[in-house]
Amino acid sequence: MKGKIGLVVGLGVGYVLGSRAGRERYEQIKTQWLKVWNLDPVQQQVTRVQDFAKEKAAAVPQALWDGAVRVVRSASAPGTPGQKLDSAIDTAKDAADDVSDAAGGCGEGCQAGRAEEACRQEQGRLTWSAATGTAPTTAC
Structure with a gap:
């Protein structure tokens, strides 16, 4: 679109x-x-977009700051350089998901949630198929 x-x-x-x-x-x-x-419908949508942008504009910088602080803390934690690097990478991925969520996007966690929901829906169809006696064609 x-x-x-x-x-x-x-x-x-x-x-x-x-x-x-x-x-x-x-x-x-x-x-x-x-x-x-x-036109009124166009202006209504413009207002919705402006409100959304104002709402998210405040959330994103805070999420960025919080993520940066977490990455620095994980990189400066005790451990070997490899452990610190792995920890910083994992923390950075989590922070990126948090920023994406703050911006209204869909990070890995959100996508996993969508996949779980799709799986539940598929399982519901499989359960329905079992109840009606028809063989399911796919499994989750």
């Missing part, structure tokens, strides 16, 4: 900037664009 929207916006901007139709056509396009931009 993001790719399609980006493509349409890119084509529109390219047309406007590269148009040889002149100022009159530019003004027509601008007028139509402003009509669409000022």
Whole structure:
């Protein structure tokens, strides 16, 4: 979906900037664009995106700082250099997941959760298949 929207916006901007139709056509396009931009559904979505960005903008720097502190602590913990490196790498991966979660993304833990949910759904279908007497075709 993001790719399609980006493509349409890119084509529109390219047309406007590269148009040889002149100022009159530019003004027509601008007028139509402003009509669409000022529609209530569009403005509702704009407001939702702004609110989301404001909410996440505060969470991400704190998650970055907390992750950096954890990585430094794990790298300076007692142990051999190899143990320190392994600990720092594991901590950095966890910190990256935390930052991704703070930004509203889906890190490894989230993806694992989605995989578990898909597995539960699949198991539910397998259970249903067993109850109806049909043989399941896949296993989780």
